[in-house]
Amino acid sequence: MSPVSSLAKTLIRPEILALHAYHVPDCAGLIKLDAMENPYLVPQPLRDEIASVVAAAHINRYPDPNPHALKEQIRLLLELPEGMDVLLGNGSDELIQLLAMAVNKPGAVLLSVEPSFVMYKMIATFIGMRYVGVPLRTNSGPSDFSLDLISTLDAIHREQPALIFLAYPNNPTGNLFSHDDVRRIIDAAPGLVVIDEAYYAFASDSFVPQLTHYPNLLVMRTFSKLGMAGLRLGFLVGSSVWLEQLEKLRLPYNVGVLPQLVAEKLLENHGVLLQQADQIKLDRAALYQQLVSMAGVEVYSSEANFLLFRVANATAVFNGLKQRGVLIKNLNGGHPMLNNCLRVTVGTPEENELFISALQDTIHQTV
Numbered sequence: 001m002s003p004v005s006s007l008a009k010t011l012i013r014p015e016i017l018a019l020h021a022y023h024v025p026d027c028a029g030l031i032k033l034d035a036m037e038n039p040y041l042v043p044q045p046l047r048d049e050i051a052s053v054v055a056a057a058h059i060n061r062y063p064d065p066n067p068h069a070l071k072e073q074i075r076l077l078l079e080l081p082e083g084m085d086v087l088l089g090n091g092s093d094e095l096i097q098l099l100a101m102a103v104n105k106p107g108a109v110l111l112s113v114e115p116s117f118v119m120y121k122m123i124a125t126f127i128g129m130r131y132v133g134v135p136l137r138t139n140s141g142p143s144d145f146s147l148d149l150i151s152t153l154d155a156i157h158r159e160q161p162a163l164i165f166l167a168y169p170n171n172p173t174g175n176l177f178s179h180d181d182v183r184r185i186i187d188a189a190p191g192l193v194v195i196d197e198a199y200y201a202f203a204s205d206s207f208v209p210q211l212t213h214y215p216n217l218l219v220m221r222t223f224s225k226l227g228m229a230g231l232r233l234g235f236l237v238g239s240s241v242w243l244e245q246l247e248k249l250r251l252p253y254n255v256g257v258l259p260q261l262v263a264e265k266l267l268e269n270h271g272v273l274l275q276q277a278d279q280i281k282l283d284r285a286a287l288y289q290q291l292v293s294m295a296g297v298e299v300y301s302s303e304a305n306f307l308l309f310r311v312a313n314a315t316a317v318f319n320g321l322k323q324r325g326v327l328i329k330n331l332n333g334g335h336p337m338l339n340n341c342l343r344v345t346v347g348t349p350e351e352n353e354l355f356i357s358a359l360q361d362t363i364h365q366t367v
């Protein structure tokens with residue numbers, strides 16, 4: 001062992017040494033349907049406007065540490081009531097970390113369900129917080145991956161979590177949990193409940209209107225899935241009492257000059273982004289129908305911009321798709337409930353067609 005690696009082994013915390021870094025595959029030359037991105041750029045005239053805003057930006061200066069105009073745009077879009085505030089993050093990943101750091105007293109627990117967004121558990125590990133994952137239900141049929149309310153309430157009573165994350169819709173399963181079950185969880189929780197609405201633009205329900213009813217509720221969203229993944233902009237909304245405390249942990253310049261300006265410009269044209277989301281929802285329905293009718297594929301219904309499906313040999317199918325130029329996400333081996341599962345992001349109609357024909361071809365070859 002080299003002197004550097006032996007020093008690293010002594011210095012770095014064992015739980016960090018045991019982690020695998022978040023893997024981002026090389027996508028050069030591939031149709032990219034692996035990361036829940038919006039496949040569309042905004043129209044050229046709007047891109048030209050963005051170009052002039054960027055050209056005039058004062059990138060020699062630090063960003064505005066508290067961008068009022070951008071936060072006001074978000075307040076208006078969400079119709080936030082008085083007493084509610086907005087906290088901006090460098091992606092919502094950063095907000096998960098701020099929340100966990102804020103409540104991580106000795107012995108504190110972060111609770112979520114499984115399978116769900118992997119960063120809840122990873123961030124708990126990063127900061128040395130205890131993580132509890134309650135399995136979702138796996139009965140086959142429409143209740144697949146629904147909340148197991150009884151086990152979740154039991155775990156809440158037993159573990160008294162300081163922080164609960166529920167992705168609504170859930171990633172990587174795509175389903176929206178029962179609204180009433182989520183309410184029961186918020187009622188029972190002794191600590192904060194964060195409803196992670198990363199996929200809100202594609203879903204039929206939201207907890208934003210419930211913010212005034214529950215003192216322990218916060219809603220987190222991101223613009224990543226709406227066409228701004230490259231900007232890294234997430235936000236948390238809820239009572240200013242909570243956000244004032246979290247604000248103290250936020251690094252002063254976490255959202256750069258360019259993301260602030262470009263997001264403002266895009267949100268002035270929010271309708272364009274929502275139209276794209278509507279198109280994606282239509283294409284999701286078409287893609288779902290094609291997968292449902294395909295032999296050897298079991299597809300789950302989704303309220304997000306991706307579909308989860310199961311095949312006989314997910315890794316072979318994943319590799320076969322890649323050889324045919326299509327990159328999706330292989331979830332096999334990530335969690336026992338996701339054995340032989342793959343996740344495809346809804347792309348443009350042309351990309352979806354290419355994916356379907358590559359999938360047909362691959363499944364045909366692998367059986």
Ligand code: PMP
Nearest residue numbers: 091092093167171198222224234
């Ligand atoms: N929450 C959920 C449920 C997600 O799926 C993702 C991204 N995959 C995020 C949060 C993080 O999004 P971002 O950091 O891009 O805002």
